[in-house]
Amino acid sequence: MSRHRKSEVLASSIISSTNNALARLMDIWDGLGIKEEKRLWRIGEVKRHIEEMFNNMIKEELELKDRIEKSIQICRKEIRVLCYELSLEEYKEEDGMTILQIEKDLRVRLEILMKQKNDRLEELKILQQQDQKLCSELCVTPYYIPSGAIPSQKQLEELREHIKVQTEKKKKLLADFSALRADIRQFLDKIGRQPETTLEQDAVCEDEEAFFLTSSNVSALSVLKEQLECKIEQLLSTLNELKRKVIGLWDLLQIPQDEREVCENISQCPIYEEIKVWENELSRLEELKVTNLKQVILKIREEINTHWDKCFYSDEQKKVFAPFYSDDFTEDLLSQHDEEVVRIKQQFDKCSSILEAFAKWETNWAQFVILEKKASDPGRFSNRGGSLLKEEKERVKLQKLLSKLEEDLKPRVETWEAENGSPFLVRGIKVFDYIGNQWESLKQQKEREKQDRTQKKEDTVFKTPVKRPAVSCAQNTPNNKTRKLNGTTNVTLSRTTVNSTSANQTSAGKPQLPTIKTPLKTKDTPVRTPLHDSNKQTILLSNQPSSYSEFKEEISKKSSGKDAIFNSTVNENF
Structure with a gap:
């Protein structure tokens, strides 16, 4: 408001000044008489x-x-x-x-x-x-912003992020390139050849800027590295195969160690050179093998026989390979033996897990059979050192182990038979038929041994030993005398009466032996024998259990009723 007032005052003053100026002009004009x-x-x-x-x-x-x-x-x-x-x-x-x-x-x-x-x-x-610089190095399209247009803050931020991503990508590609270049150089040196293709030459060059760090180029280097790795693996496989053949021929031809060291001490050379050395050695040995056909074939036969045994071949299966029994030592016969070695090794490798499992079963089976025979031996009860219990524990442990091995073996065999469409044979028959036959054979053997012991007891005739006659002396056995026999039934023994008769002198002057009368044995009468140490041992042995299982059953019997039998004693009445 103050400004408006000042301007209005100033405007009023202009009007006043104009009026004053006109008044003076009027006065001047009046004075002049205009x-x-x-x-x-x-x-x-x-x-x-x-x-x-x-x-x-x-x-x-x-x-x-x-x-x-x-x-x-x-x-x-x-x-x-x-x-x-x-x-x-x-x-x-x-x-x-x-x-x-x-x-x-x-x-x-x-x-x-x-x-x-x-x-x-x-x-x-x-x-x-x-x-633009990054994208030129990476061979990618730059971030697009229309020319002449003013970028927005969002576009500038996206461009900054694009540059950041490309920078990180360049670092990663550069790191990958450096690693791949080092590996490719190492592989080429290991193989022993110079870079041939343009990619290989660019990969091993010293100037990193000469190589376009694109994803496709780095991927190509990665593929090249994989190819070189495969090439090295193939060369190593070839080298190992050559070494295997050469070592086999060394063993067959019995090459001395000093000649072998020539090839064994070149492991630091490039693979190409090492392969050439082993190829030359193989050629030399092949020529030497031809000159020693008979010895070589006999060595190969030993190797074949070893692998036959590993594969559990039967005699019939071995006879299928007729060249094994030929005496015509020719190169053709050697070739047939080499083919058989390759075949039997391939067969063993194909089912090695099953064969190893069966070999383990057979080893434990042999130990189990030995312990079973010991368990059936009556003389084992005389042991005082505790080995009887140890043997029984070992036998039970082996029996469980055999069952477990058979259970583990069954699915493997079934899988193998399903894949190959043929039965898995050991010693010419199916593996589980063979195992079943072994168990059945052991069972039958135990039955036969049991029957033999039973028959032996039935056929045993007790002979009473004689004594020299005493003059007017009759030896009586006291009544109510009890003898303790381990694991036997109650046997009542009667006294035997020895009648002494007058000695009839022979021409040599020796007295005649007295006649001992033994009561007749009937179905209802108990067995009665004279008391004598040797006769007692015969009775004890004839009444011993045939196996450790029967022995445990006798020990564990309980006394009850009139027919009670003590675990370790039997009353004998004389």
């Missing part, structure tokens, strides 16, 4: 000058106003364009501002937007240079 007509002309000139001055001023101010308004329109238009190009929101003017304030505010805003535009373009230029 007539009315001249006064009117002069006042008209004054008016014209004042109006012209005011009109010029008004015109200039109007032109200024027009320029300001045009500037405002231009600034507004440019600001709208810049906001659009810079992806900014449209600028909104504040309310209540004068034209001059609006024009000033728009000019300031326009300057800010122009600076922001220039900054973005400058940053875009720098980022595009970096991106």
